[in-house]
Amino acid sequence: MQKQDILELKKRYKKDECTFTKVCGCYVNSEKHKILQFRESFLNLEEDDAFKYMDIVRKVFSGTVDNHLLELQFPLDENLENPKQTFFYQLKKSQLRDDELLDSLYQSIIDEFPQEGNYLILLFHDAYDVITKTSDRSKLDESEEVYEYILCAICPVSLSKPGLRYFEEEQKIKARIRDWVVEKPTIGFVFPAFINRSADVNAIMYYTKNPKNPHLSMMEEVLGCTPKQTAAIQKESFQMIVKDSMGPNEEIGENALLEIHSALEHMVEEHETLFDGGKEEPLRLSSKEIKQLLIDSDLPEDVIPKIETSYQQCFEEDFPIAQNLIDSKIAKATEQREKELKLQKQVITLQEKLENTIPQSNEEDVVLHVNPEKASAITSQEINGQRCLVIPLDENEHAIINGQEHSF
Numbered sequence: 175m176q177k178q179d180i181l182e183l184k185k186r187y188k189k190d191e192c193t194f195t196k197v198c199g200c201y202v203n204s205e206k207h208k209i210l211q212f213r214e215s216f217l218n219l220e221e222d223d224a225f226k227y228m229d230i231v232r233k234v235f236s237g238t239v240d241n242h243l244l245e246l247q248f249p250l251d252e253n254l255e256n257p258k259q260t261f262f263y264q265l266k267k268s269q270l271r272d273d274e275l276l277d278s279l280y281q282s283i284i285d286e287f288p289q290e291g292n293y294l295i296l297l298f299h300d301a302y303d304v305i306t307k308t309s310d311r312s313k314l315d316e317s318e319e320v321y322e323y324i325l326c327a328i329c330p331v332s333l334s335k336p337g338l339r340y341f342e343e344e345q346k347i348k349a350r351i352r353d354w355v356v357e358k359p360t361i362g363f364v365f366p367a368f369i370n371r372s373a374d375v376n377a378i379m380y381y382t383k384n385p386k387n388p389h390l391s392m393m394e395e396v397l398g399c400t401p402k403q404t405a406a407i408q409k410e411s412f413q414m415i416v417k418d419s420m421g422p423n424e425e426i427g428e429n430a431l432l433e434i435h436s437a438l439e440h441m442v443e444e445h446e447t448l449f450d451g452g453k454e455e456p457l458r459l460s461s462k463e464i465k466q467l468l469i470d471s472d473l474p475e476d477v478i479p480k481i482e483t484s485y486q487q488c489f490e491e492d493f494p495i496a497q498n499l500i501d502s503k504i505a506k507a508t509e510q511r512e513k514e515l516k517l518q519k520q521v522i523t524l525q526e527k528l529e530n531t532i533p534q535s536n537e538e539d540v541v542l543h544v545n546p547e548k549a550s551a552i553t554s555q556e557i558n559g560q561r562c563l564v565i566p567l568d569e570n571e572h573a574i575i576n577g578q579e580h581s582f
Contacts, residue, residue, distance in 0.1 A: 261278070417430075
C-alpha cells in the first residue's frame with residue numbers, strides 16, 4: 175500500500191468529485207444498544223451534511239502508512255477461503271442494500287469495539303472510475319477499471335462542553351443546550367484495499383487514530399484479518415527488548431539504544447543510496463539484518479544473542495521496516511552525543527598541540543612567545559651587572575606580558 179494510492183482516494187472527497195452512492199449508520203449507546211439505524215442516498219443529503227460526512231471520511235485516510243494506516247491480509251483456510259472476506263465481498267456487491275448483512279456487521283463491531291460511551295458506525299459505498307495514467311503520471315481520458323468499495327468509520331459521540339450562549343429571540347445570555355456531537359473517527363477501514371491503483375480483494379486498509387492502541391481484536395474478530403503491529407508498537411517493543419537484554423542499569427540500556435540508533439540511521443542511508451533516486455524498496459530488518467546492526471553497534475558479544483532471540487520471538491515473520499524503528503527523540507540525543515564527542519576530540523587535539531609547543535618549565539623560567547621573524551633578533555646582554563634578554567621593538571610595536579598589553 176503506497177502513499178500515492180491513499181492520496182488519490184482522499185483528494186476525491188470534495189463537492190465536485192465525490193461519488194458516494196449510499197451512506198448507512200448505526201448509533202450505539204454506552205450500554206451497547208442500537209439507538210438508531212439509517213440508510214440514505216448520498217446525493218439526497220443536504221449540502222452541509224454531505225460536507226460533514228466527507229470531513230469524517232477524509233480522516234480515515236490521514237496519518238502515515240504502517241503507523242495510522244495498515245494493509246491487513248485475509249488468512250486463507252485449507253480451501254483457500256476466508257468467511258470474513260466473503261462476507262465483505264457480498265456487502266460490497268449489495269451496495270449496502272442488504273439489511274441482514276448490515277446488522278451482522280454492526281453487531282460484530284458492537285461486540286468487539288472497546289469504546290466507552292456512545293458512538294456512531296458509518297458505512298459508505300462508492301464506485302470510482304480509475305483513469306489511466308501515463309508513465310509521467312499524466313491522466314488519459316479512458317478508464318482502467320471501476321474500483322467499487324465500502325468504507326467504514328467508527329466515531330465517538332460525546333456531549334458538547336457546557337457554556338453560555340446568546341439567544342437572539344429572547345435577547346438573553348443563558349446556558350446553552352448541550353448537544354450530542356459526532357467526533358472524528360478513531361477506527362476505520364476500506365474494503366477492498368486500493369493498491370497500485372487497483373482493487374485488492376485479499377486486503378483491507380485499516381485506520382487507527384491511536385497507533386499505540388490500534389485495537390488488534392477489531393482486526394482479527396471483526397475483519398477476519400491477521401493482526402498487524404503499528405510502527406509505534408514495533409518501535410516501543412524493540413526499545414524494550416534492547417533495554418531488557420542490557421540488564422537493570424538504565425544508563426547502560428540508554429547508551430546501547432544510542433549506539434544502535436546511530437548504526438540504524440547509517441544502515442538506512444546506505445540502503446537509500448543503492449536506489450539512487452529510483453523507486454525505493456523498504457529495508458526490513460530480518461534476522462540477518464538485525465544481527466549485522468547489533469554487530470555494527472559494538473554491543474557486548476554476550477548481549478547480541480539475547481537481543482536476536484527476543485527480536486525473533488516478538489516479530490516472528492512480520493519484521494519491521496528499519497525506518498519505522500528510528501525514534502526522533504533518540505535521533506536528537508544521538509546527534510547531540512556525536513557533537514559532544516567531536517568537541518571532546520577537538521579539546522584533546524588542542525591540548526596535545528599546546529603540550530608539544532610549550533616547553534615544560536619551573537616557576538623561575540621565562541617562557542616567550544614571539545613572532546618567528548622577531549626570534550632571530552633576540553640577544554642576551556649584561557646590563558648593570560644583570561644578564562638580560564634584549565628584544566628589539568620597532569615604533570608602535572607592543573607586547574603582552576602575563577595577559578596585559580604594554581607599549582614601549
